[in-house]
Amino acid sequence: MTQLNDARILMYSHDTFGLGHLRRCRTIAHSLVENFSGLSVLIISGSAIAGAFDFRARVDFVKIPSVIKLRNGEYTSLDQHIDLSETVRMRESIIRHTAETFRPDIFLVDKEPMGLQGEVAETLAYLKTCNTQLVLGLRDVMDSPALLAAEWERKELIPKIDALYDQIWVYGPENFYDPMIGMDIPQSLRDRIRFVGFLERQALxxxxxxxxxxxxxxxxxxxxxxxxxxxxxxxxxxxxxxxxxxxxxxxxxxxxxxxxxxxxxxxxxxxxxxxxxxxxxxxxxxxxxxxxxxxxxxxxxxxxxxxxxxxxxxxxxxxxxxxxxxxxxxxxxxxxxxxxxxxxxxxxxxxxxxxxxxxxxxxxxxxxMLNVIEMDGLTSISDIVEEYFQSDRIEQIGRVSKA
The missing domain is CATH 3.40.50.2000 (Glycogen Phosphorylase B;)
Known part of the structure; x- marks a missing residue:
């Protein structure tokens, strides 16, 4: 186990429909604290049943008001008496305050680059000024290329991702599927994409x-x-x-x-x-x-x-x-x-x-299987995290020696 002194990773999981986002973040968080002593992981989750899951030592979650996604793709507040826009404002405030208080070294955003209805954009901009490593985590498949391209163009996401995020982790192997296939991605952004492999699970x-x-x-x-x-x-x-x-x-x-x-x-x-x-x-x-x-x-x-x-x-x-x-x-x-x-x-x-x-x-x-499919996503993520903290430590030593 590698020692990291007071290292902190914040994760965002919007959780509007089903359990997939929270379970993926929880899997990554548990793997990281297994591999790094001194590391703490905090998950911001909108899941209404986040408390039903067990979390390991040094992994915790902050619950934000729940929003559900309807079958037609529209959103509504889980609490029918609160307007959706008001719910999003509350979520946005809690996310920003959590980031300011927790002061993460790495901020990992699951799937939604700017969060539900842009609720993470302000926090991303703030953490960018704090030199926090900003990472976007994407599933192996997001949607059909045409539908995803139209959605991202409507939300103007590519220039925003390019300006804010330091890395993009794809939770699948490159020889299985490229979630951004067919999209006009600038090379500067393509260079920041890392296909880590599928996230292998264990039975405890x-x-x-x-x-x-x-x-x-x-x-x-x-x-x-x-x-x-x-x-x-x-x-x-x-x-x-x-x-x-x-x-x-x-x-x-x-x-x-x-x-x-x-x-x-x-x-x-x-x-x-x-x-x-x-x-x-x-x-x-x-x-x-x-x-x-x-x-x-x-x-x-x-x-x-x-x-x-x-x-x-x-x-x-x-x-x-x-x-x-x-x-x-x-x-x-x-x-x-x-x-x-x-x-x-x-x-x-x-x-x-x-x-x-x-x-x-x-x-x-x-x-x-006709092809070898990598299941080493959790190992790859740990390698990337260790690489980041080692390089950050070297930069800090350099700044001290110059002073």
């Missing part, structure tokens, strides 16, 4: 989930669950249609599954001997690690966990309002890493039942 067997199953089972997960109704409905319909589908299956609905559908699925699951349904588990790594195979929607975190624990997987990607999951899953299927059904195919109980029956006998991703 000392903290076993209470929901871990005995024996072989298929795990069905929708992540946060807010957009997972169609996937669960397709799996349930397959079991109800085909009585010979008897492989034990654990379905995790997710904390944001709508209440009406949650009640419906629990009732239907009670009538199926092979199916068990739970609402949520904060230790999904444990459930995936012990599963025989996984059925999911193709979000970034679950995809990394499928590869990390080398599980046969059937993915039914979300296709709206973003095409991120569709593109990731198509690329993974192209490399023969996973099986894929489009949402309209998964709606057919015959096709879904056939896919579920075949899944436990499928080869693991490592046995099927």
């Amino acid at each position: 067997h000392a903290e076993l989930s209470d929901n871990k199953q005995q024996g072989d089972y298929i795990l069905v997960t929708t992540g946060g669950g807010g957009d997972g109704v169609e996937l669960i409905r397709g799996v349930m319909a397959a079991y109800e249609h085909d009585a010979s589908l008897t492989f034990k299956t654990l379905i995790v609905l997710g904390p944001y599954m709508p209440g009406k559908e949650r009640d419906e699925f629990v009732a239907r699951g009670n009538a199926l001997a092979s199916v068990e349904i739970i609402n949520f588990d904060s230790r999904m790594e444990e459930l995936i690690a012990s599963a025989t195979a996984v059925v999911s929607m193709g979000g970034y975190n679950t995809f990394c966990e499928i590869l990390s624990f080398d599980k046969p997987a059937l993915i039914v990607p979300r296709t709206v309002p973003r095409e991120e999951q569709l593109i990731r899953t198509q690329r993974a299927a192209e490399l023969d890493m996973v099986d894929m059904l489009l949402p309209e195919e998964a709606d057919d109980p015959v096709q879904m039942a056939r896919a579920l029956k075949a899944l436990p006998q499928r080869q693991r991703p490592s046995e099927r």
Whole structure:
């Protein structure tokens, strides 16, 4: 473990829909404090259930008022009595005050370059004057090139990123996908992009989930669950249609599954001997690690966990309002890493039942992959962080000697 004296990293995770951003930041934070003694990491999160997760020593979070993203792509305050603009102003103030008080050496922003509705822009400008290293972290896939280019052009993000950020970390290998493919990126900005690789996950067997199953089972997960109704409905319909589908299956609905559908699925699951349904588990790594195979929607975190624990997987990607999951899953299927059904195919109980029956006998991703896919993202990030602090220390020594 490398010693860093009073080093501080601040992370921003806007968290408007699902659990992906917080879980990614938490994974990176835990890896960093494992590798560096004396380092503290603080995560600014808008997740309504951030407190449901365990955080290691020297990792903590600051909760900002929650905003949710609707299926049409629009945002609204979680507290319906507070106007969205007022909520964003509160979030902006807390973010700025946290940065001023915490005084980070590195500020890592997850996915949204200027934050939700620009709420991080002022903090970025302030930290730039403090010589804080500003880093933008991007998923392997953001959206379709055309949609992303239009969004970034509308928000004038490329010149802002170019002016503010010191580095861009892409949480995937270059030979899998380039999230900014087809965009007009100046070379000066391209030179700051580092493809770190996928973020490998570990199962902490000392903290076993209470929901871990005995024996072989298929795990069905929708992540946060807010957009997972169609996937669960397709799996349930397959079991109800085909009585010979008897492989034990654990379905995790997710904390944001709508209440009406949650009640419906629990009732239907009670009538199926092979199916068990739970609402949520904060230790999904444990459930995936012990599963025989996984059925999911193709979000970034679950995809990394499928590869990390080398599980046969059937993915039914979300296709709206973003095409991120569709593109990731198509690329993974192209490399023969996973099986894929489009949402309209998964709606057919015959096709879904056939896919579920075949899944436990499928080869693991490592046995099927056509290319070597790097899973060393956490190691790469630690190397970059160590490189930064070493260079910063050398600069400080130089400034002292000149004085």
